[in-house]
Amino acid sequence: MQRLIPFVTALAFASPAISAEIWVTNEKDDTVSVIDIATLEVIRTIETGERPRGITFSKDFSKVYICASDSDTVQVMDPVTGNILHELPSGEDPEQFVLHPNDRHLYIANEDDAVTTVVDTETRSVIAQINVGIEPEGMAVSPDGKIAITTSETTNMAHWIDTETRELFANTLVDSRPRHAEFTAGGSELWVSSEIGGTISVFDTASQAEKGKISFKVKGVHPDRVQPVGFEFTDDEKTAFVALGPSNHVAAVNAETLEVEDYILVGRRVWHMAFSPDKSLLFTTNGVSGDVTVIDVAKREAIKSIKVGRFPWGAALRP
Amino acid sequence: MKPFVVVLIAIVAREARRFVGQRSRFIAALIRPLLWLVVFAAGFRAALGLSITPPYETYTTYETYIVPGLCGMILLFNGMQSSLSLVYDREMGSMRLLLTSPLPRWWLLFCRLLASTSISILQVYTFLGITALYGIRFEAAGYLSVLPALLIAGLMLGALGLALSSFIKQLENFAGVMNFVIFPMFFLSSALYPLWKMAESSELLHDICAANPFTHAVELIRFALYGQFNMSALLWTCGAALILLAIALWGYDPARGMIRRKG
Numbered sequence: 409m410q411r412l413i414p415f416v417t418a419l420a421f422a423s424p425a426i427s428a429e430i431w432v433t434n435e436k437d438d439t440v441s442v443i444d445i446a447t448l449e450v451i452r453t454i455e456t457g458e459r460p461r462g463i464t465f466s467k468d469f470s471k472v473y474i475c476a477s478d479s480d481t482v483q484v485m486d487p488v489t490g491n492i493l494h495e496l497p498s499g500e501d502p503e504q505f506v507l508h509p510n511d512r513h514l515y516i517a518n519e520d521d522a523v524t525t526v527v528d529t530e531t532r533s534v535i536a537q538i539n540v541g542i543e544p545e546g547m548a549v550s551p552d553g554k555i556a557i558t559t560s561e562t563t564n565m566a567h568w569i570d571t572e573t574r575e576l577f578a579n580t581l582v583d584s585r586p587r588h589a590e591f592t593a594g595g596s597e598l599w600v601s602s603e604i605g606g607t608i609s610v611f612d613t614a615s616q617a618e619k620g621k622i623s624f625k626v627k628g629v630h631p632d633r634v635q636p637v638g639f640e641f642t643d644d645e646k647t648a649f650v651a652l653g654p655s656n657h658v659a660a661v662n663a664e665t666l667e668v669e670d671y672i673l674v675g676r677r678v679w680h681m682a683f684s685p686d687k688s689l690l691f692t693t694n695g696v697s698g699d700v701t702v703i704d705v706a707k708r709e710a711i712k713s714i715k716v717g718r719f720p721w722g723a724a725l726r727p
Numbered sequence: 728m729k730p731f732v733v734v735l736i737a738i739v740a741r742e743a744r745r746f747v748g749q750r751s752r753f754i755a756a757l758i759r760p761l762l763w764l765v766v767f768a769a770g771f772r773a774a775l776g777l778s779i780t781p782p783y784e785t786y787t788t789y790e791t792y793i794v795p796g797l798c799g800m801i802l803l804f805n806g807m808q809s810s811l812s813l814v815y816d817r818e819m820g821s822m823r824l825l826l827t828s829p830l831p832r833w834w835l836l837f838c839r840l841l842a843s844t845s846i847s848i849l850q851v852y853t854f855l856g857i858t859a860l861y862g863i864r865f866e867a868a869g870y871l872s873v874l875p876a877l878l879i880a881g882l883m884l885g886a887l888g889l890a891l892s893s894f895i896k897q898l899e900n901f902a903g904v905m906n907f908v909i910f911p912m913f914f915l916s917s918a919l920y921p922l923w924k925m926a927e928s929s930e931l932l933h934d935i936c937a938a939n940p941f942t943h944a945v946e947l948i949r950f951a952l953y954g955q956f957n958m959s960a961l962l963w964t965c966g967a968a969l970i971l972l973a974i975a976l977w978g979y980d981p982a983r984g985m986i987r988r989k990g
Contacts, residue, residue: 628769656786673786701785713785 429726430682430691431487432700433460433474434717440474440485441700441716442726443691445684448702448712454490457483462504462547463722466529467511472724473529475502475516482516482527487726497534499525504588504722506547506556508571515556515569517544524558524567526574536574540567546600548589550613559586559600566600566609568616578616582609588638588680592645592663601636603653608636610666620666622650627671629655638680642705643687649703651678651692658692658701660708670708674701682723693720734830735838742842745812756805756850760797761857768793780921782953791863795949796918798851798873802881803941805850807909809843810888814895826979833976840889840972844881851877869952876951879961880944883968887940890971893978916942917949940967 427446434441438460442452457476460483465472471493474483482496482505498505499518502525506515513535514527524544526536541563548557549571556569559582566589568578583605590599591613598611608622624634635653641663642648650659654677660670675694678701682691690703699713700720746753768790777792779785816825825835855870865873891904913919915932916939926933936942943963950957 673788675786697786710785713779 428685430684430700431463431465431472431724431726432691432693432716432720433463433722434698435459435461435695435719435721437717437719438476439717441720443700443714443716445689448714450714450716452490453717454485456485456492457481457495461721462502463724464505464507465724465726466507469726471529472726473505473507473514475505475722477501477503477519482514484529494532496527496529496532497525498527499523499534499537503545504547506549508549508556509551509553513571515547515549515558517547517558519543519545519561522560524556524569538569538574538576540569540576541565541579545587546589548591548598550591550598551593551595555591555613557589557591557598557600559589561585561587561603564602564605566598566611580609580611580616580618583607583621588636590639590641592641593643594645599639599648601639601650603635603637606631606634606636608639608648608650608661622661622666622668624650624652624655624659624668624671626652626655626657626659629657637678640681640683640690642683649681649690649705651681653677653679654696656694658690658703672703672708672710674703674710675699675713679721680723682725685725685727691723693723695719695721730830731834734828734835735841738825738835738838739842739845742839742846746846752808753850753853756801756808757854757857759804760800760854763793763797763800764790764858764861764863777921778923780923782950782955782957792921793919794855794858794863795952796916796945798854798877798948798952799880799884799916799918799941799945800913801851801854802844802847802877802884802944803909803913805843805847806881806884806886806888807891807904808888809839809885810892810895810904811901813839813889813892814897814901817892818897832979833972836889836975836979837972840882840885843888844878844885847881847885848874848877865952866954868954872954873948873951876947879964879968880947883940883944883964883971886968886971886975889975890978893975912939912941915939916945918942918945940964943967 430443432441440454441450444451456474457479459478460474461477462475472485472487476483480500482498484493498516501520502516503519504517516525522542524538524540528535540558541560543561544558545561546559556571558567565579567576570577582600583602585604586600586602588601601608610620612619634655637651637653639648639650648661648663656676657671658674659668661668674692675697677695679693679695692701698718699715701710702712704711915936925936943960947960947964
């Protein structure tokens, strides 16, 4: 019995094992829903500023940045306690942002101001504002951190920003209403989705030349409703999963041939997505149906839809 | 015990022979659900997905949703087909010959029921094989766990056919059975649309659907295909099977039922 006491005491005070989580921003509820990947259930709901959309974690996952669009701020939250640590000056109506690989500079698209704001998360100050096209939205940074991309919804362009000089060095036309941009992990390609155009344009990073375009066609769905938005690559970069908005489907695209291989039925108006740590599961945010669909990546099948708050939008992994 | 087994084997073998001899019937029985799947379901909001109701955990296409209902359709129509052939047997006299066996009447009828249900199950599995080729697949365990559900649902619908056959005096009356039994049973069930969808248009229709034993047979099959168990569907289906079997036994009782009426 004597020997048991320290053991039991240690157990009682040990912190519970934390499994990986998916954090989802709920636009209409002003909250974040936290989904436990092991149980596929919502385990926490945390209040945020108004209309949370973009969400990303710091490199060490000690902080989570949330774009509170209608509060005109980026909130910095402690993911353990759920408390807002402080807010960052973000410019007006921040929608999407991206954290530079230096883990310090946030590149924020300010939809109403037609600028990209660069914020130093340590000094909590704006260090640059770069004029871009009208209604900037999609943001990406190359893996080497040298190039930042802003897509502007109305100008229909991808703006290439030199992160050292913080000036535009190229602008490339894409199809109507570009909303999301991602570099491949090697950084050799930039993909930009165009919501109204219904396409993804693929650019060669070195030359900024367009090298391909992906179109989508969902059986039984009017082409106007096939609106590509968020997308993510698998680790081997052979497949990209693309959210197709109000078509309620996610497309699996062969990233080498740029051919669509599968369409997976998810909830209504799918926006963005995040992978589990081993990339075996993909979590898509379905705005209108207010849930998150879990996709088995290997089988390319939806396995469950989890109710979250109203109008879920952004998603981020906390391993 | 041996005579019971002999009779069982004899009746099943007779049904099997009849089945082999009527390959066109087998194909026709498959064409019906396949038309529903390929034409009706494909053209009918196939891409939109239905709201989530158990056993589904996520959105499902309409084509996927109606597969269990179409399995039920095969069992239902086969139950009726078997009822038709019972009426035919009765008119030809072979039924009378069968019922003169010294074994209990309930056993003879049950053997007949089991034989026709086995044929139906074979057709359902063929249908599920074709749907798998069409792209609608279930987990391997689902194909196994659906077997008892198909057996119970098949026995219940076969018992319905048996009960009806005891009241149909002539082969010509069978069209009436189609109009008044099969179609209402099929359309007023969860085979083609979930019950919540019915409730949206009419609470009364929803209640009728919820009381329809065919709904529960379909739900039993649906849950089993996804490796899940639905207790209330099982109780409803078994209860309906027992009641219908009792009616059939009563109908085939020479002192009271159809035999006396037929003179």
